[in-house]
Amino acid sequence: MIQPYKIGIVAGESSGDQLGAGLICALKVYYPDAIFEGIGGSKMAKEGFVSLFPIDRLSVMGFIEPLKRLPELFRIRKNLFQYFCDGKFDLVVGIDSPDFNLGLEEKLRNKGIKTAHYVSPSVWVWRQGRVKKIARAVDLMITLFPFEKSFYQQHSIPVVCVGHPLAEELPIQGEKNKARQALGLTDGPVLTLMPGSRASEIQKLGSLFLNVAQHCKNSLPDLQVIIPAATLERKSQLDQILDDHPLLEVVLLDDQSLLAMAAADVVLLSSGTSTLEAMLLKKPMVVAYRLGRLTYALVSRMVKVKYVALPNLLAGEPLVPEFLEENATIKNLSGAVMRFFEHPEQAKKLQKRFISIHESLKCGGNEAAAKALVALIGAP
Incomplete structure (x- = not known):
């Protein structure tokens, strides 16, 4: 009996929840029986996603606030790593939240699990040295903006630009x-x-x-x-x-x-x-x-x-x-x-x-992201 694909997704805030929901919906076209687990919000839950921790626990910002929450964040990341490894997941996608997700992705990739990161960290804005860690952490970077794609190509990191899904969904003229x-x-x-x-x-x-x-x-x-x-x-x-x-x-x-x-x-x-x-x-x-x-x-x-x-x-x-x-x-x-x-x-x-x-910004959105991930882990 063929086992269903297991796809982990880790989203850390409401915008990631929205992107995650659209991605799950698009992936279910290729993997209708897939299991989706990790961290997400209410929109992802409506698509059948099971969140192992509340999404609010990752919603931290700046330098000071994360420092106060480091023990909890490390514990969550450790538990996720073990869960994805024990469950032999086929793919784990981190959506934004780079300070949390890239470390997780790197450890999972070292264990042979395919990884992707959806929404580029602002490496073109500051802390450009992070690109070395990204190269170690991901099999694929999925960007929202065309100018980000050229940055990753310059650093020989596999990348696809899908635009923003809302650019596909929202009409040019509002109502x-x-x-x-x-x-x-x-x-x-x-x-x-x-x-x-x-x-x-x-x-x-x-x-x-x-x-x-x-x-x-x-x-x-x-x-x-x-x-x-x-x-x-x-x-x-x-x-x-x-x-x-x-x-x-x-x-x-x-x-x-x-x-x-x-x-x-x-x-x-x-x-x-x-x-x-x-x-x-x-x-x-x-x-x-x-x-x-x-x-x-x-x-x-x-x-x-x-x-x-x-x-x-x-x-x-x-x-x-x-x-x-x-x-x-x-x-x-x-x-x-x-x-x-x-x-x-x-x-x-x-x-x-x-x-x-x-x-x-109309570059395919969720469907383009799903196709890139299918190419990464293989069609069922």
Whole structure:
């Protein structure tokens, strides 16, 4: 009797959960009886994935927070390594979370298990020496952006660029009215706030974003404010912060981040994958991020690029305003948000650029990633 393929996937945050769900769906076309296990979230679970640990346990950022959690993270990685080895898995795919996944992938590869990493670490931004570890850790690197592929080719690492799956799924022209109807919003101006999917991000940006929204609402009395919460834990955290802003009416959603952005006129968000999603939805955006003084001081000295927001990185110029650390103030953020509301011609100009970038990212998405992995481990 032929044993079903065993495919391990390790995703460390909500964006990885979404990518993982799409990848599982595409792989099931080739391996309908495959077993998918590892670490993932609710979207992956809907595809039949079994998570051995809660995905939130890997959602750490910066330098300081991971140090506090090192014993737990090492224990989880050790347990995963043993589980994948004992189970004789055919393939293990790490989705993002490179500091956790690359070490796991390297150990598994040394044991003869095929490994792939989905979403390139930002080696072209900083810590370029990591490319040597990547070469040891993976049989295949799967990148989202074309410029990343050439970097890995220069270092003789097997690579395939699949674009971003959302570039395939989302239409070139958005449907703002349908999104607003689905959320019960009026035709008035809408501001979507996305302070992040990690507890630490919301701690640093949640209250700031609400203060910005209140400032904007003083100028736009009919402004509608919505916030999609990535998880129930983040929703509870946001609820507590909202208690300190009783005068601001906010629609707090369970997930539904794409719908929340689709309904918006402007999005105020933390730097990360959500900036790419907002761009694919053709939404004017203002980007902010706070790492903490010590972490920012360390990182800023090593970063080799001018921008942090993905639309700016992809364009090679500051298409959208971004404010980091001490520059992420109520004044700066509310001023940038209000400029989009007050000057709609700027928004339209920006949307045209976003359409061009969207087209460049349509490289096959989940289906292309699945085909590359099938070529790696063999068709059933």
